[in-house]
Structures are given as structure tokens and as C-alpha cells.
Amino acid sequence: MQHELLPNDAAVEASRYPFRRTFTATEAVIGVSALAGTWMLLTDTYTPDVAVLEPLGLDSWALPGVWLFASAAAPALTAAWLAWRKSDLAPAAVLAASGLLAVELLAQIPFLGLDPLQAIMGVPAIAMAGLALRARTAGWRPRR
Helix, strand or coil: CCCCCCHHHHHHHHHHCCCHHHHHHHHHHHHHHHHHHHHHHHCCCCCCCHHHHHHHCCCCCHHHHHHHHHHHHHHHHHHHHHHHCCCCCHHHHHHHHHHHHHHHHHHHHHHHCCCHHHHHHHHHHHHHHHHHHHHHHHCCCCCC
């Protein structure tokens, strides 16, 4: 039997899982954005000149597309799902997803140079990492 949340229960629920809605929404947006980027790289749609990949010995954007999926899309969507499910692992998953996204963005700079999109994605990565650390110390805990 599921009980209805009373007004005070909502406050208790929010204190039990700090930043849960923020994690769920932000990581979902980051994950879907990374999925779109993965699709663009895999289909060679709106991609930079492939010549920038020559130092890596690559002649297509397929491997960078797979890398983007593995380093940004999958971790962010996993973190969003774990936060939505109120998993004990959610803050750690958000922290890991943020770190992996930061690595992805930094790895782009030698090949693509600085781009505003790196800042647009980097700011939420830093913010989510900070909130994940805060959620862990604020007592993200399972329902008992």
C-alpha cells in the first residue's frame, strides 16, 4: 500500500534526497544533449573538418562519437536515472558523470580549440559536481 505525501512529507522527502530534482533534470538534459552530439558525430552531420583528427590517426568522427557516448551521454543518463530512483549511488554517479564530462570537454580543446559550447556544458558539470558533494554531506539517504 502506497501512502500519499502530506505537505510535511514533501519537506522530509526533499531533505532526505537533497537536489534530487536538480540532478534528475540537469543530468537528463546533459545526457540527451550528449546523445544528440553522438548522433551528429556518427552520422557526420554538422561536424568540424575531419582533418583536425589527423594527429590521432583518425579519418572519421565515428570513434569520437563512441567516446562522447561513453564519456558523457551514458554517465549523465545513468546519473539522472539513479537520482530519479532515489538510489544511494546517485550523488556518486552525478559526481562521476560531471568528472567524465569535464574530461571530455578538456580533451576537445587541443583538437577543436576553445568553443562556447565547452563553457555551456562545463558550467553545469562543475555545478552538478558541487551539488553532488553537498548532497553527500547533507545526508542523501535511503528511505527506511
